[in-house]
Amino acid sequence: MKLVDKKLQAVWDNAECLHSAEALEKGVQHMAKGIRKQLHDQNPLLLCIMNGGLVTCGQLLPMLDFQLQLEYVNAASGPSGKQETRWPALSQISIEGRSVLLLDDIFDMGNSLHSLQEYCLEQGASKVLTGVLVEKKHSRAKKDINIDFHAVTVGDRFIFGAGLDYQGYLRNAPGIYAVAAKK
Template sequence: MSTVKIKDKTFQTSIAESEIKNRVKALAQQISHDMEGKTPLFLGVLNGAFIFAADLIREMSIPCEISFVKLASYQGTTSTGKVHEVLGINEDLSGRTVIIVEDIVESGQTMKRMIESLGTRNPASVHVCALFFKPDKLKEDINLDYVAFRIPDDFIVGYGLDYDGLGRDLKDIYTIVQE
């Protein structure tokens, strides 16, 4: 098990790149099966989900489109609890099947706000695909249609997730080591 130091924190490997790739491929197969006959629009939530979204799209076996939205609710290693929309959606969502691609769902506040915002644009349906889900932290009543990993309430970095902007480039997932 390897460790990395990012700023003032130490992290150790918790999920290997190969395991991530296998789960992403399985999610893409499930979504492709469930969405057969449709052309879903994937909305990747920046910045954390950009790698996940790219890998997921490459594994899809049905026609699909992708766009991105940027929301912010983190500062350091904790959520601020306030979601600020930074970059909006330009596509017409009327009658479209939309799949939100999120890196991690904790309290569910970000997802709830995003689902509510999308609902005003008259999509046919809205689905949520999360790379990571912390069920013990969920505070909102939301439905997660696709989840790659259910994890405990630990702070993680890698595969697009960061600590103060650093660590997104790591191929594995690393969990913070309590010092």
């Protein structure tokens, strides 16, 4: 990938590919199979969590061959150390009595997903499931949230690509890449 910014180019040049585009596609297909099995007869509402969930949602939707609605929510964790979540855009579709699937790029700490799950349940959702492209495995994640569907897992590394950003860039990288450790 050719980048204009020299610092970004150095990040790209030194990054380690953890999951190729092909591996991600297989993982998303596996997610779709599980989602179809659980939600095919429930007319679910899929909530794409922007911006990171956009790529995963775009890959996943054509694989879901059943009745559903799609909406988006923009959620962002607050400043480091704070457990707040902001929702600049909330779904305009009623979720009362509905099965909801939250789709995001990554499960890292779990604060945003946990807050969105609670919000959906407070709004009367009958159940709330979670799907992420990447489940990050580490001990700091919230213990009271389960990920129902994921495409791939990674260790505790700073990653980018396939919707995940590095300082607002590199979401378009064709796989999941880890930023090289500083020497």
